Amino acid sequence: MLNQEHRMLPLTRLWDWDLAATTSLHSQSVRVLLHALPFSALIGHYIVSSVFLIYTRRDSLSRRFSLLPLLFLFMVQAGFSPLLSINRIGKACLTMVAFMNLLHTCNLLILLGVDAADIENEVLYRPPTCVREKVCGALYLLCSFRGIRTKWQAKNTPIFPSFFGDSKSPNPLQFCVRQGAIAVWQLLANAVILLYLQNGVPPKSTCVQVIPAVVEFLGLKLAVWPIAWLSFFRMLIDSTYRLVSVVSVATGISDPTHWPPAFNSILDVWTLRRFWGLYWHQWLRWPFTAAATLFTQRVLRMSRPTLLRRYIHTFCVFTLSGLLHLVNDIYLGVHWQQSGSLLFFCSFTLGFVIEDSIEALWVRFERGFEPKDLGEVSMQMNHKGQAAKVTARSTRVWQKVLGALWVWSWMSVTTPVYVVPMIQSACHHRVVSDMLQMTQYVDPGMGVLALGIGALYFWLNFQVAL
Numbered sequence: 511m512l513n514q515e516h517r518m519l520p521l522t523r524l525w526d527w528d529l530a531a532t533t534s535l536h537s538q539s540v541r542v543l544l545h546a547l548p549f550s551a552l553i554g555h556y557i558v559s560s561v562f563l564i565y566t567r568r569d570s571l572s573r574r575f576s577l578l579p580l581l582f583l584f585m586v587q588a589g590f591s592p593l594l595s596i597n598r599i600g601k602a603c604l605t606m607v608a609f610m611n612l613l614h615t616c617n618l619l620i621l622l623g624v625d626a627a628d629i630e631n632e633v634l635y636r637p638p639t640c641v642r643e644k645v646c647g648a649l650y651l652l653c654s655f656r657g658i659r660t661k662w663q664a665k666n667t668p669i670f671p672s673f674f675g676d677s678k679s680p681n682p683l684q685f686c687v688r689q690g691a692i693a694v695w696q697l698l699a700n701a702v703i704l705l706y707l708q709n710g711v712p713p714k715s716t717c718v719q720v721i722p723a724v725v726e727f728l729g730l731k732l733a734v735w736p737i738a739w740l741s742f743f744r745m746l747i748d749s750t751y752r753l754v755s756v757v758s759v760a761t762g763i764s765d766p767t768h769w770p771p772a773f774n775s776i777l778d779v780w781t782l783r784r785f786w787g788l789y790w791h792q793w794l795r796w797p798f799t800a801a802a803t804l805f806t807q808r809v810l811r812m813s814r815p816t817l818l819r820r821y822i823h824t825f826c827v828f829t830l831s832g833l834l835h836l837v838n839d840i841y842l843g844v845h846w847q848q849s850g851s852l853l854f855f856c857s858f859t860l861g862f863v864i865e866d867s868i869e870a871l872w873v874r875f876e877r878g879f880e881p882k883d884l885g886e887v888s889m890q891m892n893h894k895g896q897a898a899k900v901t902a903r904s905t906r907v908w909q910k911v912l913g914a915l916w917v918w919s920w921m922s923v924t925t926p927v928y929v930v931p932m933i934q935s936a937c938h939h940r941v942v943s944d945m946l947q948m949t950q951y952v953d954p955g956m957g958v959l960a961l962g963i964g965a966l967y968f969w970l971n972f973q974v975a976l
Contacts, residue, residue, distance in 0.1 A: 573620060587604065606834060617796070650768075664795045671974070685759055693748075700746060779914060829856055848935075850930075
């Protein structure tokens with residue numbers, strides 16, 4: 511009976527049903543394809559880059575043409591990331607990774623000319639026995655923005671803490687336990703900070719009123735901003751790094767020696783150069799420095815090491831950093847005209863000029879009154895993972911204090927230009943709403959108590975430094 515009724519339906523109605531079903535299926539297929547494109551482009555980038563690193567010569571013409579598929583994959587990954595149905599932070603991270611991968615791979619393929627022999631000497635330390643080892647070595651270089659344990663290792667890479675002793679390779683179990691425990695403590699600390707700030711903001715505050723309300727609640731104005739760089743921002747980045755290292759080592763993907771600390775000590779910061787070049791993470795240093803060197807030497811033809819070239823080189827590095835964070839702001843919902851990323855990062859070139867001038871004048875003044883000293887010895891990690899002694903001119907305590915006040919003052923003035931538009935946009939687009947909801951499960955009193963006990967335990971047993 512149903513078949514007879516079905517046959518009696520008009521042909522046009524049956525056609526409409528088939529067309530609607532086909533259109534719906536087609537739209538779902540297109541949606542799935544668009545969502546898969548950014549991740550497919552990311553995987554494709556590593557495949558294409560590995561092939562060119564392993565199977566092409568450093569001076570071959572094919573390496574020049576490798577930029578075309580890499581640029582195409584970058585545009586696909588960055589262009590289709592906004593279509594993903596994920597949090598804006600995830601979209602921003604995916605696009606920033608595409609930006610970094612493009613610069614880093616161009617540095618390896620074109621500027622440094624890394625080939626299969628370099629992979630054998632700097633990563634594998636022996637002739638590869640199969641294609642899989644070659645691919646793993648190439649992928650390690652592509653993923654290691656700091657070039658850990660290679661001759662290209664980024665300057666001022668932190669050494670492993672004394673907790674691991676003098677062993678060349680930390681024990682994987684000890685490494686994972688220590689990294690995981692510290693990461694959990696940092697996440698709890700950030701949750702307590704957010705909860706504390708939430709309590710100081712009136713419930714019906716608009717996004718524009720959030721920042722003034724927080725500043726008024728803390729009783730501070732400009733001085734609050736450097737605290738964010740020393741605590742919240744650092745712990746947010748560092749906890750993510752530690753958790754990724756735990757997963758990587760626990761699954762056997764990598765070795766603990768590939769995961770040195772991300773940050774140096776806060777106590778090392780008494781100039782702006784030391785803030786960015788020593789204290790802060792060095793993930794951007796290698797690719798950005800290489801790109802800036804290419805511009806100053808090959809485009810501007812500035813081969814001689816002059817003071818002008820030094821500052822132009824620095825300006826290029828921080829301009830690239832500003833562009834990277836501008837992309838991050840745009841994907842977080844900040845209009846490019848309202849973003850302060852470029853102004854914030856490029857301003858540090860002026861800050862370097864000011865502090866370099868003051869230091870030069872002081873050295874010239876001091877030279878006539880004091881004998882030359884031997885300098886102080888600091889420790890850095892060389893590309894073999896060993897502690898290397900670096901002699902530097904000694905700095906007195908009062909000079910460090912004065913320098914720290916200078917850094918604090920500069921960061922107090924410049925940070926709001928960068929952070930305020932980003933926070934207001936995150937509030938407007940509810941980017942961190944899930945994170946704020948999670949903080950409601952944290953009891954402030956118990957959280958502070960747990961942080962205090964954890965900090966004491968880490969200081970006594972894990973030998974954690976500031």
